[in-house]
Amino acid sequence: MSADTELLRTEGLAKTFGRGCEEVRAVAGVDLALRRGEITALVGQSGSGKSTLGRLLLRLLDPTEGRVLFDGQDVTAVRGSARRDYWREVQAVFQDPFAAFHQYRRVEATLATALRLLPAATRADGRPLMEAALAAVGLDAAETLAKRPHELSGGQRQRVMLARALMLRPRLLIADEATSMLDASVRVTVLNLLADLRDEQGMTVLFVTHDLGQAYYLADRIAVMHRGAIVESGPAERVVASPEHEYTRSLLADVPKLHRSG
Template structure:
């Protein structure tokens, strides 16, 4: 399938061509991601949707360079980043940050929020002291939290929604160009889920951020994204503007996903 593209005439921020990841060898080989191509435009929200085992999270980890591709290439702003190592890869990780599914497991349980954010900031940028304190407070405010309320709390003292917003704040401090949100709302209840989706929308608008959103819930894709990529058994089977995919699906798999949300407009966040 040809690469789904960003806005016509625009230079994509991210361009993946033929990304492939195979696990195992010979008869036991599994093509978790199979020749997938796509683009991400600047300040665009693109959702990858599919059931468990579809390859969407493996694809996210290829974009994050947490997995090496078996084949294909990945470009950021025209630069091939497929084989980056060492310092160059660490620099890439500042540009491309992630928020994962379980906000509790993302914490070191022996760190307060202040220590967690401060350590991440020092390791990535060398910033500490009063400047670091200001950056932490500002990042928390951007995601709707007050530093005085959460900086000295331990993970178990925060709600699931608060923990996830702290993880987004940690990513935001790195001033990334791209945020990969991999099932970032799946462990939250409906009201907290809506809150996190709104935070992501604010980041796109206020920080010129590109967001790659990974979910099994095509209803959330409708709520948050400009374009939708549908994955099934490692392949990209359908893509297009959100309204086109939702209201005029071309692939049987997409129609099956939509059938699981019979009253889509009323159940986007349920």
């Protein structure tokens, strides 16, 4: 695959925590490519290294080995202002949106924190950016901006965090168990929203989940992670219809029934 079709790729990416007999090889030599305008699901049970891989891609962690290439550029070691530039392109939403909010801060102030990543000239125009991003996630700006986190439902909080990420118009969105804590009906709304972002804005998404059912519902491609390694990856239909790896088959055995979006 060429740099034209892929937005991000990793080469031999590894992360080891601790040392000696306490050593944990959380990510163990991962070659992963994320194609532009596609949703790739990273699936594996708890502890398989998914979040560590996500944090390496986000440059929140330094790898022990390997490289991360974004749009053909080596971003493995970016820091300072170069890392802030990278965060305009690559945004994330995590499992617990409540944890990401300041308890007493209104939604407007929470959204404003993302604007610090924008060049000063654009920052003055924060309000329209907030309104557009809230509209994109199906929230009414006039109603939502003045609210505090406890006045929102779990689904609304997760959509606010998504809006915060989208305000910067990132090219890559990493969603790490972002729908895991939501009720089934709200979850479907958020999953469909991610599909719309792909279809309408060509956004590239890495959808991290322990739930193969959600991965299959949403993703174009599935990468299966086990003990720090990608054991299998391919088109979602193929991975589910004819899994090549024993571990993928064991994950499939836990899913009662599979549905696709759209």
